[in-house]
Amino acid sequence: MRGFKTFTRISKGPQLISILTIGFAFTIFSVFLLGIENFQRVISQWQRGIEILCYLEPNLSESEIREILNRIKNEPQISEAKYSSSREVKQEFLKEAGNLLQGLEDFEEELFPNLIQVKLKKTLTVQELKTLAFRLQDIPGIKEVQYGGKWLEKAFESLNFLKGLLFVGGVLLFGITLFICSNTLKLVFYQRKDEIEILRLMGASEGFIKTPFIIEGTFQGALGAMLALVFSYLILEFLQSKIPMWLLPYLPEIKFFSLKTMLSIVGLGLFSGMIGGLVSCGGSSS
């Protein structure tokens, strides 16, 4: 209670500066995390909707195609396998291309290979996908297997790199927050050395003296993190408002943090503030 009273009644200047600085540090972290979260979501969506395309050798008989289909369907990870003839593939291609390929209806059907579209039962890892593709490739009559593996691999590599960067950045920001909190509170500790002396003369324990500083640090950290969430939201809104309308349908939906992530960020702020508070009065117990 005393800690809360102290927080609300005194040293507004250093407190405000500290909260703003923590807020700024956490904004950088949050915006970065926001980017990674959205990137990861896009990859996951992509991964979920992934389809394997098995291009067949030309001139296969119906029984050979049925045999290939049966062997594909026997794979435990596969939920559906659909055969499309070169004519159907051509029609589908022209339908999807719309007006862009006007005048190309006369393309020979032979240019479009027969294919089998394979859907998966569950989301597979890149490695699982790769192994499955190799197995399918070994089925006689299948000429080529495509599953966007290289893209997915590259996307995961980038994601892992960004996650590593986020981890390093996170540790760095945690350190910065501790430094800011503890220094601000050291300043407050120094400003209030008379008060601390009075409390000591009254026989106050170290815990009684330090608790308000720890509470103050905790408040600062939590408020700084909340401020960062507000800033991050505003930045996201600003960036979204700058995207041209025509580009929107082609971009994945960008989402703000989930409640769980927001609470985690505030929790991290709270924790760093508390540690900062502890560090600030750690060496001041004489």
Add this chain to the structure above:
Amino acid sequence: MIQVFGLSKTYPGGIKALEGVSFSVNKGEFVFVTGPSGAGKTTLLRLILLAEKPDRGEIIFEGVNITRLSRKAICQFRRKIGFVFQDFKLIPHLTVFENVTLPLEISGYPMKKVKKRVEQVLMLVGLDNKLFNQFPPALSGGEQQRVAIARAIVSNPPLIIADEPTGNLDPDLTIEIMNLFEKINLAGTTLIVATHDRSIIEQYRKRTIFLQKGMIIRDERF
């Protein structure tokens, strides 16, 4: 209650604040410590409060050598002493009520009884209850010193130490505050008051220890 033996204190730069000071104070006694500026009055009180460590000598309080206490035991010991200073030493961002509550909070006084006890003590020192929720800077010097006295006596300590408690007050207020101390002393609390104000010593005629250059030059009992 207190026995002081051969207490010495030298500050950095070789400034001798106290040199072989010995005396004892009985329970319920009212003692003035006087002397010119730099005589060692404040140092003596700070040593008794364990705000500083003596270079030599010992202080026995209620049979315990307090110069060799652990940190935890120092906290326990200080809870038995009330203090009043010339500059009041009130915490400016806490209200009058909260300032007086502090010693009770520190000593773990039952929270249910705190409000009643604090109000009782504030009334005892003559503070209007309209001032209870005021912050110290809004009060006059006399009012602030009353709050400091209320804080010193709220936990009913056996000993009160006051360092120039009337130094910032006008003569009328000085008399009011000294009368308050006398009242507290009559209730059985031991008081050690440092002052350089000869008129107070002459008016109240209590035992007076005279210090000069860190040494006791006279110990007068009336």
